[in-house]
Amino acid sequence: MADPPAAPENPGNPSGDVGPADPHRPGGPSGTTIVIGLVVTFVLVLVGGLVLRANDDGRTSTAADFSGNLLPEPRPRPDFELVDTSGEPFDFATETDGELTILFFGYANCPDVCPITLATLSEALELVRGVDAKVVFVSVDPERDTPEQIRAYLDRFDSRFIGLTGTPEQLKAAQVAAGVTPAYNDGPNERGGYDVGHSSQVIVFTPDDLGRLVYGFGVRQDEWAADLERVRDNRDWWPQ
Amino acid sequence: MSVRPWSLWWTCSIFMTEDGDVQFWCAASSDPWSWTPKPYVGVWLAMAALVVFYMRAWRRHRPDRPLSRLERRKPWWFGLGVALLWVATDWPVGALGAGYLASLHMLQFMIYTLGVGPLLLLGIPDWFLDHARQQRWWQVVRTLSRPLVAGLLFNAVLLSTHAPVTVDLLRATQIGSFVMDVVWFAAGLIVWLPVLNPDSTLRHRSPAVRAVYLFLAVGALPMLPGGFLVFASGPLYRTFELAPPVFDISATVDQQLAGLIMKVGNLPIVWPVLLVLFVKWSRADQAVAPPPPRPAVDVLAGTAPSAGAESADS
Numbered sequence: 001m002a003d004p005p006a007a008p009e010n011p012g013n014p015s016g017d018v019g020p021a022d023p024h025r026p027g028g029p030s031g032t033t034i035v036i037g038l039v040v041t042f043v044l045v046l047v048g049g050l051v052l053r054a055n056d057d058g059r060t061s062t063a064a065d066f067s068g069n070l071l072p073e074p075r076p077r078p079d080f081e082l083v084d085t086s087g088e089p090f091d092f093a094t095e096t097d098g099e100l101t102i103l104f105f106g107y108a109n110c111p112d113v114c115p116i117t118l119a120t121l122s123e124a125l126e127l128v129r130g131v132d133a134k135v136v137f138v139s140v141d142p143e144r145d146t147p148e149q150i151r152a153y154l155d156r157f158d159s160r161f162i163g164l165t166g167t168p169e170q171l172k173a174a175q176v177a178a179g180v181t182p183a184y185n186d187g188p189n190e191r192g193g194y195d196v197g198h199s200s201q202v203i204v205f206t207p208d209d210l211g212r213l214v215y216g217f218g219v220r221q222d223e224w225a226a227d228l229e230r231v232r233d234n235r236d237w238w239p240q
Numbered sequence: 241m242s243v244r245p246w247s248l249w250w251t252c253s254i255f256m257t258e259d260g261d262v263q264f265w266c267a268a269s270s271d272p273w274s275w276t277p278k279p280y281v282g283v284w285l286a287m288a289a290l291v292v293f294y295m296r297a298w299r300r301h302r303p304d305r306p307l308s309r310l311e312r313r314k315p316w317w318f319g320l321g322v323a324l325l326w327v328a329t330d331w332p333v334g335a336l337g338a339g340y341l342a343s344l345h346m347l348q349f350m351i352y353t354l355g356v357g358p359l360l361l362l363g364i365p366d367w368f369l370d371h372a373r374q375q376r377w378w379q380v381v382r383t384l385s386r387p388l389v390a391g392l393l394f395n396a397v398l399l400s401t402h403a404p405v406t407v408d409l410l411r412a413t414q415i416g417s418f419v420m421d422v423v424w425f426a427a428g429l430i431v432w433l434p435v436l437n438p439d440s441t442l443r444h445r446s447p448a449v450r451a452v453y454l455f456l457a458v459g460a461l462p463m464l465p466g467g468f469l470v471f472a473s474g475p476l477y478r479t480f481e482l483a484p485p486v487f488d489i490s491a492t493v494d495q496q497l498a499g500l501i502m503k504v505g506n507l508p509i510v511w512p513v514l515l516v517l518f519v520k521w522s523r524a525d526q527a528v529a530p531p532p533p534r535p536a537v538d539v540l541a542g543t544a545p546s547a548g549a550e551s552a553d554s
Contacts, residue, residue: 111272112484119490120481127474156488190274220481221474221491 066230067223068204068215075203075211077101078177082138082166085151090164092136092174093209100133100231101205105175105183105198107141108153111191113200113217115157121202122157124224131232138174139165140183140198178203179211206231266331267417268339272484275332282418283330290322294363301367311365318363325356329421338417342469342480342491345407346498346505349424353394354458354509357428364438373439385433385442387449391457394431397423402465402502404476411479431457435513447521451514459510462502469499 077093084090092103102121106114121135137154139145142165145153150163166174175182183198204213204227213227264282298315327333328351337344372378383389400406401420410416435450437443444450468476475481475491489497 112270115485116482119485123474123490123492190276218482220478225474 066213066227067219068202068213068227071212071214075179077205077209077211078174078179080170080174080177082164082170082174083147085147085154085163087147090162092164096134096136096205097209098207100131100207102133102135103138103178103203103205103211104136105138105140105178105180105201107139107183107196107198108145108149109141109193110196110198111189113198117200117202117217118154118157118161120219120221120224122161123221124228125158127221127225128228128232131228133228135161137161137163138171139163140171140175141196142166142168142171144193175199204231263414265414265418265421266329266334266338267414268411268479268483269335270484273336273340273486278331278335280330280334282414283326283334286329287322287326290325291319294318294322297368301365301370303367314363314365316363317359321356321359321363324351324359325425328352328356334421336486338411339479340483340486342475342477342495343497343501345411345480346469346501348421349398349401350501350505352421352424353428353431354506356425357430358432358436358509361429361432361436361438366438366440369439381433381439382442384430385437385439387434387444387453387457390430390434391453391461394427394457395461397427398462399465404478408478435517447517447524451517451521454510454514454517458506459514462506466499466502466504469502470496471499 077096079091079093081089081091104114104117104121106117108114118135118137125131125133125135135158137150139150145165147163147165150165154161154163164174165171172182180199180201180203183196186195186197189195200217202215202219203211204215205211213231215224262279262281264280266280266283294315328337328348333344333348333351337346337348372381384393401410401423406420410420433442434444434453444453472495475495477495480494481491483491
């Protein structure tokens, strides 16, 4: 920061206050009134924002209102077999039987939806320690995503996340079994590769082996955390 | 040739389509971040308008006398201020701060309020204001130059424009993002008015008051919201939480970095200025200090002033 230039002080203003108002100025609201109005406006915006925020947070407090969509007809846990990141066969229905499971289809070169979703899930699970959920990521880009690459990718978020891959036919069958739209090559991108169009749905299977909740893109960490807590506590929404 | 504001606005609005290659102002986007530069025509127009305004005012109001060395430096201060404003508003900093990283959003705010504001005020010579002082709105500048008013207004802007709802609402659109940047720009000028006002009669007379004002308004109070950002349990801003990732840092870490910038980012600016103000204060104190007492021998010789005269002098 440069040295501010020395300026002559105001010898006629010993109080140190700014000078007197111009007595010849036209009428109308004074500067003080305008400034007070501006301050009040800002404070109102702030308070309004906080009220809106509080109401928004309260949204998840009602019994049936999840941030995800509660399916009226729960889906059965799909039965498909793929390969995990250590190269071993992974039977989804058997390996996740009776466990809270979060299933997501994506790919490691995804520039937006996949990293945001995985980061959100990772942070949400940190917020609700004690929720024992298996997060299963199924790659829909078998050309580029080797098991090693999937492992390295998932480790950026959470080393407990399970990564699966398979042949294009196996992956398509897995997506159909899970009830999501199969992925497709979305053409070249500006990064010199290609994008894959895929479903952004995240499906939550409860320990009774039914897919009851489906999340679209855009659910926040605190919303995920609140829902996962409710699922863990089995409070009020799934049959005993 | 005169340009009506509404026609300029209409021209700019052509570029306000969210999906066009050329956009008006940086706003949040769901597109993955790319290091390919993007043009923001509104930013260029705003910078050009500032420079043209300054050059015209310089030619129109320049006095018929040789300019002092300090006055000749002023265009450089102003130019540096505009350059900083451009860096903070245009791609990549403006685009990253508008929609990808809370830390860059905070850095933008710091550049606007701690760099651009003081530099632009330093770049305005006193004789620019001869015409302005006759205007009705000058009364507003006088009021804004009061430390209490400027400090309150600046911190009201700081709080309201960093509230999650405001950021998420305004950064989502180009016009909203433009409004936020204009408010920051104004706040950056206002907060420095009591200290660096081009009209020296509107600066607070006491360097001590200026120093305390600067410490409280710019140095101390922003530490509170900065602390909220650092110690929040999760991301507060939807815009940055759900933005495509950049630099591979999580939304929480990015927000903590933003809080840290808010808490300590002012130190390299505020403390050197405080030091200058304290030096001035010290010099002013020395200037009005009473003369040293005369040697005892003078008193004994009967040459010391009388008690009444001493009292009158002090």
